[in-house]
Amino acid sequence: MRRSEAGTEKYHQALNLSDMNYIKTGLLMVVMAGLFLAIGYLLGGQTGLIAALIFSFVFNFGTYWFSEKIALSFARAKPMSRQQAPWLFEANERISERAGIPAPRIYISPDSQPNAFACGRGPGNASVCFTAGILESMSQREVI
Numbered sequence: 001m002r003r004s005e006a007g008t009e010k011y012h013q014a015l016n017l018s019d020m021n022y023i024k025t026g027l028l029m030v031v032m033a034g035l036f037l038a039i040g041y042l043l044g045g046q047t048g049l050i051a052a053l054i055f056s057f058v059f060n061f062g063t064y065w066f067s068e069k070i071a072l073s074f075a076r077a078k079p080m081s082r083q084q085a086p087w088l089f090e091a092n093e094r095i096s097e098r099a100g101i102p103a104p105r106i107y108i109s110p111d112s113q114p115n116a117f118a119c120g121r122g123p124g125n126a127s128v129c130f131t132a133g134i135l136e137s138m139s140q141r142e143v144i
Helices: 003-074 086-099 132-137
Strands: 105-109 116-122 125-131
Touching: 003 116, 003 125, 086 105, 105 132, 125 132
Parallel strands: 105 125
Antiparallel strands: 116 125
């Protein structure tokens, strides 16, 4: 296989993985809604079912729309400035450009446990959070 064909194949595999993520997220939201509806019906009959339906819409919308903020707040993350780790911002921009997506915002969590996570609804609304522990215990090459 030629190099350009391999690149195209990787792009289509990544596209399919992205589609699968949307399907899995939608399926999880449907299952959660079904669980709320079943509990609402068991507790309150038809009135409970209607209340559960409203609650389900609000809950699913809120968790989908605000998931990034929720995850970052649980980690006590704050936006990282370019002056704190210019190498990390450069790597973030380089990798994002290569992937053809906007560079995600970078956050730092004060946690001493070495960890990092990405969150957000999609490429335009994404963040990457690094803990202080990972930045202190690993080299720049290991973090990237």
